[in-house]
Amino acid sequence: MVNFDQGQVQKAKKRSFFPQLDKEDNSSTGGDDNYDVCFHQTEKKRRLLPKQVEFLEKSFEVENKLEPERKVQLAKEIGLQPRQVAIWFQNRRARYKTKQLEKDYDVLKASFDKLNTQYDCLFKENESLRNEVL
């Protein structure tokens, strides 16, 4: 299912082995009639199609890591190199991790703030009690 236009997608490969004949037809000069994010992935470099990302994202939800088999399978389904799928997962894991870290920080900070105000209250209470004693 989900056949993307392989013709285009496949081109995005080449692991940047060598510069190759970049010289694409649609040279910069006004040729970029299609400012479309999706469909000029041809012939040059990166940015995955929304549908591909959607797929990867779904797959990531199911399982955060991927065995070689699933990698190949997934790559086939969405028309990417297995290598690209692997890289995507690596980057995705990294993103997830930093997000999680931020969340953890927020939680920690919240509890710290709470503790801080509690301390404040106790400190003041203590102060007033001492004043009473005097």
Added chain:
DNA sequence: GACGTTACACATTTTACATCA
């Protein structure tokens, strides 16, 4: 145990777009 290989984490670079003056 020293070797190649593989897969990953992590840091870093490179690119594609967005935004704004």
Added chain:
DNA sequence: CTTGATGTAAAATGTGTAACG
């Protein structure tokens, strides 16, 4: 409206390391 500066997220690269045969 175009153009260049700047910022940002994502794709890709590079490096180090652990696991495995």
